[in-house]
Amino acid sequence: MKPSSLKIAKRILFLSLTTIGIACLLFSSIAALSWALGIQQEVKQNTERETTVQAPVQSSPSSMHSSSASDDSEDWQLVLVNGQTKISDSFSVELETIQGVQVDARILSDLQAMIEAAEAKGLTLTLSSGYRSKERQAMLFENAAQENRSLGMNPVMAEEVAEQSVARAGHSEHETGLAIDLNGVLETFADTEAYRWLQRHAYEYGFVLRYPEGKEEITGIRFEPWHFRYVGKEHARKMRLLNLCLEEYISYCSLQKQHVSPLES
Ligand SMILES: [Zn+2]
Known part of the structure; x- marks a missing residue:
């Protein structure tokens, strides 16, 4: 070249x-x-x-119950009402009566089935309390505060002490119609066969022990063996399996939907 x-x-x-x-x-x-x-x-x-x-997890009262908050039709099962999260002012519930106690109509058949299943084992579950209106909750709280004032406490302290055993209006889960108190609201209920049966079977009917022992710091409520909450069968099964209280489970679901495993976070 x-x-x-x-x-x-x-x-x-x-x-x-x-x-x-x-x-x-x-x-x-x-x-x-x-x-x-x-x-x-x-x-x-x-x-x-x-x-x-x-939306339903955070304390956003206006969106908690509105149908536009989410398309998930089962969101109502995980409605959170606690010391920090108030029930929506626009909250409304369709009620049914069982054993003379009002509950959300949507939980009636599962509740009935649970009571009958216990009965078949010779165990009696009686409803002591179900739905409570905000007005009734306000009255219960005022009664407790009044009692404390009559013991000589100043008004602020009277309310603070009352709050330890009675929720303020808008902050009781009973206002949702999804919570029930059983067999006389007694501490000793924890020692009964009926309670032990519920520990094993309540989830099969969509109910969970709402304020379990060991979760007091998260729920803000002391152990209440009588208070059960309807969350639906699927959620109840998972909560039992993972040993999560409602506050924890809602966070868990939120993480799941963001595709992040809570075990990795
Ligand atoms: Zn209760």
Whole structure:
């Protein structure tokens, strides 16, 4: 090859390589850009999902019961009402009566089935309390505070002490119609065969012990062997399996929906 031909060949090679290089750069830039846009879209979707999921979890009274809060028709089963989270002002419930006690109509058949299953084992479950209106809860709280004032406590302290045994209006789970108190609201209920049966079988009917021993710091309520809460069979089964109280379980569900395993977090 002549030197001039070699020069041309070198130039052609150089130009080809440069063109390929530019093409590669352009291609990778486009790929990076689409990837970044994809991620951004995904993040946006996750954020939206998170907002939807967390609506019933956070103490957002206005969204807790509104049908627009989430499309999940089973959300009502996990409604959270506790010391921090107040029931929605617009909350309404359809009630049915069983054993002279009112409960949310949607839990009636499972509750009835649980009572009958216990009965078949020779165990009696009697309902001491079910749904309570906000007004009734306010009256119960005021009665407890009044009693403390009559013992010589100042008004602030009287309410603080009352709060340890009676929830303030808007903060009792009984206002949802999903909670029941059984067999006379007695500490000694924990020592009965009926309680032991419930520990083994309540979940089969969608009920959980709402304020278990050892979870007091999370629920904010001392151990109440008589107070059961309806969460639906599937949630009850998982809560039992994972040993989670309602507050923990709601957080767990929220994490699950964000595709993050709680065990990894
Ligand atoms: Zn109760």
